[in-house]
Amino acid sequence: MRLSRRARALLRFAVGAALAFIYFPLVVIFIYAFNSSKILAWPPPSLTTEWFSKAFENEAAREAFFTSIKAGIAATAIALVLGTLASLAVARHRFFGRETISFLVILPIALPGIVTGVAISNTFTQVLNVPLSLFTVIVGHATFCIVVVYNNAVARLRRLSGSYEEASADLGAHTWQTFRYVTFAGMKSALIAGGLLAFALSFDEIIVTNFTIGAGEQTLPIWIFSNLFRPHELPIVNAVAVLTILISIIPVYLAHRLGGEDAAAPGRGGGGGVETEATAVP
Amino acid sequence: MGHRLAGLFQGRPRLQVGALLAGPVGWLVIGYLGSLAILLITAFWSVDPLSGLVVKNYTLENFETLFNEPVYREIVWRTVRTALLVTITDAIIAFPIAFYMAKVASRRGKALLVVGILLPLWSSYLVKVYAWRTILSSDGMLHWLLSPIGLDTPGYGMTAVWLVFSYLWLPYMILPIYAGLERIPDSLISASEDLGASPFTTFRRVILPLSFPAVVAGSIFTFSLTLGDYITPRLVSNEQFIGNVIFNNIANNQPLAAALALVPIVVMIAYLLVARKLGAFEHV
Amino acid sequence: MRSRYGNPARTAWLVLAGLVVFMLVLAGCGSSSSDTTGGGGEEALQKLGKGEGEVSLISWAGYVEPEWSKPFEQKTGCKVNNKVAGTSDEMVKLMSSGQYDGVSASGNATARLVAAGYVAPVNTGLVPNYKTVFSDLKDQPYNTFEGVNYGIPHGRGANLLMWNGNDVKPAPTSWNVTMDPKVAAKYKGKISQYDDPMSIAEAAVYLKAHETSLGIENPYELNEEQFNAAVELLKEQQPNVGEYWGEAAKQISGFANGDNTVGTTWQYQYFALKEEGVPVAASPAKQGFLPEEGATGWSDTWMIAKNAKHPNCMYEWMNWIIEPKVNAQVAEYFGEAPAQEKACEETKNPNFCAEYHAEEPDFWKRVYYWETPLADCGNGEEDCMDYNDWVKAWTSIKG
Numbered sequence: 019m020r021l022s023r024r025a026r027a028l029l030r031f032a033v034g035a036a037l038a039f040i041y042f043p044l045v046v047i048f049i050y051a052f053n054s055s056k057i058l059a060w061p062p063p064s065l066t067t068e069w070f071s072k073a074f075e076n077e078a079a080r081e082a083f084f085t086s087i088k089a090g091i092a093a094t095a096i097a098l099v100l101g102t103l104a105s106l107a108v109a110r111h112r113f114f115g116r117e118t119i120s121f122l123v124i125l126p127i128a129l130p131g132i133v134t135g136v137a138i139s140n141t142f143t144q145v146l147n148v149p150l151s152l153f154t155v156i157v158g159h160a161t162f163c164i165v166v167v168y169n170n171a172v173a174r175l176r177r178l179s180g181s182y183e184e185a186s187a188d189l190g191a192h193t194w195q196t197f198r199y200v201t202f203a204g205m206k207s208a209l210i211a212g213g214l215l216a217f218a219l220s221f222d223e224i225i226v227t228n229f230t231i232g233a234g235e236q237t238l239p240i241w242i243f244s245n246l247f248r249p250h251e252l253p254i255v256n257a258v259a260v261l262t263i264l265i266s267i268i269p270v271y272l273a274h275r276l277g278g279e280d281a282a283a284p285g286r287g288g289g290g291g292v293e294t295e296a297t298a299v300p
Numbered sequence: 301m302g303h304r305l306a307g308l309f310q311g312r313p314r315l316q317v318g319a320l321l322a323g324p325v326g327w328l329v330i331g332y333l334g335s336l337a338i339l340l341i342t343a344f345w346s347v348d349p350l351s352g353l354v355v356k357n358y359t360l361e362n363f364e365t366l367f368n369e370p371v372y373r374e375i376v377w378r379t380v381r382t383a384l385l386v387t388i389t390d391a392i393i394a395f396p397i398a399f400y401m402a403k404v405a406s407r408r409g410k411a412l413l414v415v416g417i418l419l420p421l422w423s424s425y426l427v428k429v430y431a432w433r434t435i436l437s438s439d440g441m442l443h444w445l446l447s448p449i450g451l452d453t454p455g456y457g458m459t460a461v462w463l464v465f466s467y468l469w470l471p472y473m474i475l476p477i478y479a480g481l482e483r484i485p486d487s488l489i490s491a492s493e494d495l496g497a498s499p500f501t502t503f504r505r506v507i508l509p510l511s512f513p514a515v516v517a518g519s520i521f522t523f524s525l526t527l528g529d530y531i532t533p534r535l536v537s538n539e540q541f542i543g544n545v546i547f548n549n550i551a552n553n554q555p556l557a558a559a560l561a562l563v564p565i566v567v568m569i570a571y572l573l574v575a576r577k578l579g580a581f582e583h584v
Numbered sequence: 585m586r587s588r589y590g591n592p593a594r595t596a597w598l599v600l601a602g603l604v605v606f607m608l609v610l611a612g613c614g615s616s617s618s619d620t621t622g623g624g625g626e627e628a629l630q631k632l633g634k635g636e637g638e639v640s641l642i643s644w645a646g647y648v649e650p651e652w653s654k655p656f657e658q659k660t661g662c663k664v665n666n667k668v669a670g671t672s673d674e675m676v677k678l679m680s681s682g683q684y685d686g687v688s689a690s691g692n693a694t695a696r697l698v699a700a701g702y703v704a705p706v707n708t709g710l711v712p713n714y715k716t717v718f719s720d721l722k723d724q725p726y727n728t729f730e731g732v733n734y735g736i737p738h739g740r741g742a743n744l745l746m747w748n749g750n751d752v753k754p755a756p757t758s759w760n761v762t763m764d765p766k767v768a769a770k771y772k773g774k775i776s777q778y779d780d781p782m783s784i785a786e787a788a789v790y791l792k793a794h795e796t797s798l799g800i801e802n803p804y805e806l807n808e809e810q811f812n813a814a815v816e817l818l819k820e821q822q823p824n825v826g827e828y829w830g831e832a833a834k835q836i837s838g839f840a841n842g843d844n845t846v847g848t849t850w851q852y853q854y855f856a857l858k859e860e861g862v863p864v865a866a867s868p869a870k871q872g873f874l875p876e877e878g879a880t881g882w883s884d885t886w887m888i889a890k891n892a893k894h895p896n897c898m899y900e901w902m903n904w905i906i907e908p909k910v911n912a913q914v915a916e917y918f919g920e921a922p923a924q925e926k927a928c929e930e931t932k933n934p935n936f937c938a939e940y941h942a943e944e945p946d947f948w949k950r951v952y953y954w955e956t957p958l959a960d961c962g963n964g965e966e967d968c969m970d971y972n973d974w975v976k977a978w979t980s981i982k983g
Contacts, residue, residue, distance in 0.1 A: 021404070021499055029404065032396035033413075039393070040420055040470060041512070043431040046441060047423070061444065100324040107320035111313055114594045121572060121580050122328050128520060128526020128568050129336075132543050133561045136550055137335040143681060145338060150681060162330055164324065192306035193316070193525075222425055224531065233640045233683035234665055242426045244668070247833030259427035266422035271415050318596070327894065331599045334607045343607055349970040351699035352676060424797045430608040455773075456827070456843070540829050541980050548979065552696070553972060556826030 020241075044263065051256040069257035079258055082241035089152055089237055090220040093159035097216045098209060099158070101167025106201070109175035110183070112299030134162065135229030140231070151232040158230040159223060163216035169206055178204045180281035214273040218266070238262070301384035336565075343559035352552035372545070375565055379542045382458070386465040387473075387519045393466070394473040394518065399507075401474075402481035403489075414478075417471050426470065429535050432464045436536060460536040465526050472525070473518035480514020481507070513579035521577055527564045547553035628707035629888075629895050632727045638663040639897035642678050642687040644854040644884065645670075645832040646918045647738065652910045660904070662897035669833040671780045672954070672977075677789050679703070684894040686901065690882040691726035692782060695956040696971070698729050705732045710899050713906040716925045720945040725955060727885040735885030736902040739911070740872055741779075741920035741940075742881035742951040743774045743786070746854050747846040748839065749863040757867070758876045761846055763790040765820040774944045776835055776847025779828035779982075780952055781974035787814040787821075789952060793877040803880065804955040805962060813978070817979045826980060838862060851919025871937050878950035887954040890970060915940070 028088070051069055053062035075077055101123075121123050126134055138158045142148045182204070186196040224239040231240060240260065245251035309316050346359050366372045386529045401413045420428070433456075442453035454460055484507060492502040530543030542564055549557035575581065630774075639662045641648055648666040657663055667684070669675045672693035679687055679702040691698060697703045708714045714736060721737040728734065745758060748898060752771065760767045760928070762775050777783055788803035791813055799808050826844050829835035834855050838844040840862050849866075855900065857864045867873050888898045904910055908926035915922035916931055921942035928937035941947035961968040969977075 025499060026404070027398055027401055033400045036393050036397040036474075037416065039467065040417070042434060043467065044420060044423060044429055047427055047431045048436055061441075062408060086830070100327055100819065103320045104324035107317050111317045113314075113317050113322075115597050117576075118597075121331075121576065123324070123435070124520075124572065124581075125328070126332055128524045128572055130524070130543055130546075130561070130564050130568075131335070132528055132530060132550075133339070133565065134332075136546075136557075136561075137339040138332075140339055141331075141335040150383050150683060156528070158330075161327070164328070169554075179398050186444075187310075193309040194306040218422055222422070225529075227563060233678075239424060239426055242424055246426060247837055249833055255427065255430075261421045263419065267415075267419065270422060272419045273418075275411075285344050325600065328605055334604050337604055337608050348699070349972040349973065350696060350956065352680075352696055352701050352702070365976065369976070371983060374983065378892060408950070434841075439841055534830070536735065538825065538980065545979055548673070549975065551673050551680065553975060556976075572923050 019278035031082045034150070047256055047259055051260045053251070053253060053256075054249040069253040070261070073254045073257040073261065076254055078236065079238075079241055081252065082238045085152065085220050085235055085259075086238040089155050089159060090217045092156045093163050093220045094213050094216045095154070095234035097163035099214075101164045101212065102171055102205070102209060102277055105168050105175055106197075109172050110180060119262045120168075123165045123168050127165050131223075131225030132229070134158065135226040136225070139229040142238040146299055149232060152235055154232070155227055155235075155237065158226045159220040160222075163224070166219060167209065167212035170215070174205050174245050177202075186299045207288035213275045214269050217269070221262075302384050305406035319493040335399075340562060340565075342555045343562060345555050347553050347555050355553055362556045365556060366559055366563075372560065375540050375545055376542060378458075378539065379564075380525055380567065382462060382465065382541070383523045383541050385462055386469065386526050387522045389462070389466040390473040390478075390522050391519065392516055393470060394477050398474050398477035401478050402484075403486075414475075416526050417474050421471050425554040426531070428468060429464055429532050432460070432467065433536050436460050436463075454535045458537065458539055461539060461541075464532050464536055465522075465529070467534070468546055469525050472521040473515075476514045477511060479516070480511045484510050513582065516575045516578045520572065520580065523571060524564075524568050525570065591692050594674070594887050597618065598628055598970040612854055629710060629899060630707065632710050632822045632899055635660050635662045635897045635900060636894040637661060637897070638665060639686070639894045639901055640665040640667070640684045641901070642667050642669050644668070644685050644688055644690075644852075645850075647688050647884075647914070649917060651917065652904070656901065656904050656910075660900045662894070662900055664901075672782075673780070674701070676702070679857060679889060680853045681887065682891070685894045685898040686888050687733065688884050688952045689887050690884050692886065692954040692956050692971075694726050694734065694885055695729070695958075697887060698734055698913075702890060703734060704890040705815050705891070706735070706888055706902070707738060708733055710738055711903045712904070715926065716908075717906060717923050718925055718929050718942070721883060721923055722911060724883070726883060726955065735887040736906060737923035738884040738886055739918070739920040739923050740883035740948070740951075740953070741851060741883065741918070742879040744820075744849050744851060744854055744866045744873060745846075745875050746839075746849040746857075746864050748842075748844075749865045752767075755865060756846070756875065757871075758792075759786070759790045759879075761816040762824075762848070763787060763817060763821065764794075765817075765824070768821055768824040771846050772899055773826045774843070774845040775821070775825045776829055776838055776844035776849070777821065777825050778848050778937050779830040781971070781978040782827070783818060783848070784811070784814050784881065784951065784952070784953055784974055784977060784981075786816045789880055791817065794976050802955075803952050804957045805968045806957070807961070807965075808969065811973070812936070815977045819983075822981060822983060836860075855919055872941060872947055872950070874950060878952065881948075881951035881953055883953045914938075915942075 047123070049062060052065040054064040054066040055062060096259060102124060104119055108116055118152065126176060135158065138161070139150065142150060142154050148154065157251065182200050183196050186200045222239060227237055227240060231237065236244070238258070242255050245255050309319065314365060320370050341360055342354055344360070344425055345468060346355050346357060346361060347353065348355050362527060397413075401410055405413060436453050436454065436455060437443070440453060446452055488506060492506045497505070528543050530541060530547045533539050533541045546557045546560050549560070605771065641664065643666055645668050648664065653664045653666070655812055669678060672690055675687050675689060675693050676696055678684060678698055680700065687697070707806070717737055721740070723733070727737065745756060745759060745761070747761070749755070751774070752761070761771070761779065762768055768775060770801035772967060778886055782808060785803040788800050788806055788810065789796055789903035791810070792800040792803060795813065800806065800810050827838050829838065832850060832853050834845070835847070836856050837854070839857050840860055854864060854866055867875050886902045888895065888902070892898055905914065906924045908924050909930045911922045912930035915927060916933065916936060921940040922928065922937070930944060933939070938945055957969060957974050959966045959970040959973050
């Protein structure tokens, strides 16, 4: 698109301002993570790296971290399975209520987290008499993670022409082989991108988790929440936050690269450019 | 054995659909919707004032309370108003950057920007809100930044809530708009320019209408996430949002909380239906 | 692919919808939301057995600290899992999950926990240290119901009026600094009020002294006129409030960074802030730490959950917390009067019990322990406002 120099400059300014806005609190957290004082006045009196070593030593934080990882992996796995199944049905078949599936899948994330959390918690404790535990947390997370996988998968399936599957069937492959060698192969990177996004959602979730977690366990957000106002623990929380951001650069970048691999996929219309499924946000 | 099973599905699309959907639909309809229904039906029951236990006699008293006490109307309106404001704010901030990413940036720039936008999603929601709490506090960073020029931090309150919500959900607005703008073929824009339209006219009459569904898609998240959140209002203000009142009542007056919960649910379902009509579901 | 599935798919959806409706009907006709209804009837533990290896507690900030929980773990082998709650409502909600063994409940939770059937009676015979608990803490209306004992006293204290010595001058001697709209306006935006319906009782205490025509006796037993007056007062206070605090630590951070300069607090925050070097002050000891009108307060009780998973460890905990040395530590750490008589000999500060009036039942007449408001006013009338009314009013007050 041809833009005047002034328009281009204005656009660049808007982009810079938006990025500054996005990163400014993160920079603040970053600086506070090195703050030597426990009271969060500004500017910080001096800097220290002790919080990072304390973060590693903190048993509760470590356990919470691993619990979050466990929950995230399990929830993502369930979401991958259910999301893929639903996307295959919707993108490759026609049936009564097809449009409703998209609506249904988005509900857990569109409705207030507190409603989802309380509803699921109630059902487990009062109707099914199942005590709250990591299992119930995983169920809650999987429910709203389905949509992320589903959206990515449907977007990809729409781009992949169904003719490849028909050709595969014509060549004698049965349904499972067709799925495994043709459909799944084409969907793989979209699923991975969706899975990574689902993991991110689960990892950071607090509201639904608050209602579905058992007494003895903590996910990382729960741990952070319980320490947010404790002056002695807060600097460790900041350090933990910085660490999570740094560690997550890799999966986020991967998700994007995987989405981008498909630029040359068959069935994609003209116009190159970066694939956008990795960015099909919940 | 695997072959036999696969053969069973061959040429039986109905069976395929059924098998594919059994899991997800079972989970979502029986599990999720069923749980919701069980919760929401308590809105029609009442509660024993001492024990806080739900008493199963049907009554509309909870809805009466919600309608008659002005405070609940104020709270709902406050929440909806904030959600709208946040959505509009985010749309305005998101559009230029999404446009830049989709149509102006180089291939590498695009990749960097996408990663750059996604990264903050990975930092803890709680830590981000708390960072804002310290930034906005009366001797926090904003105060330090603005007092030399005679201004001051807005402190805690509605302004803070609006700021923080706009901040938190911005990536959820940028990405769908970016994806939607990406889908607009460059050829359309070139054609518009070839036909003599100024960049502004091209924007107004070609780009904006084509990207509108994507904006609506993004707005689903900014709107719904604001509508239900109770943590941010609690951390950076004294204001009660719908989520706060539900949270405060869920323990000892579940029927009232459930009745109030119906409001955002109804609002969101209506919003989703409108969004679907506008084509947003293709862009989510 | 041509669509040929109309009817079977439609049927499938209908079946699903039917299942959901069926679930609703089940929920509607089934038993009450809790299997246990009403209090009493449940047996207290008869015999103490071997410890189960862990115990899950819900407590107020500062009640379960490593200083005495770690020695407990070493002595009994019961690992302590502690969840800090900010309000009684939160405690009731957590107890309803059935995941905890015990709770340090205040008077505005105990009656509700018993009525809802979340707690079991306590067999004080299994708690040797109970014998030497102060007698004016035993068999009180907030820990004994229908003659049955439901808990072990932890300690008691009054809510404090705290202010920042640098910002609030002259030093307040009355609650009018937060309750009288004219005086409170001086500190507009800096007042810190407890985010809980119990604040209505604080307003009632103020009105009891300053608006005697209302005839308020017990700030928790308010008829409609008295109640509305208290609510009105708090609505007038609302524009001046900087922060409603629901967690002790939130208030600490508010005072520490200057966002709040005066308000209601607990000794835990007061001492924590002093330690951080924040110049906070409270009503002096010679006034009994009370402003002139008196104050609301609390007398807390450790209660055991019904069907607790670790009952033996819970009984060990209840006995431990009123062990003289431990109760002395507990009382001095938090800044409250101990429940255990013998703790007075063990406190580091030899005058501690005197300062905190632990042995003066008369002093506590000016402290109105948190209580659950009931419709039954105790005078034969049923026209007092009940807790639901209090909660609804609190929502209206905050706006």
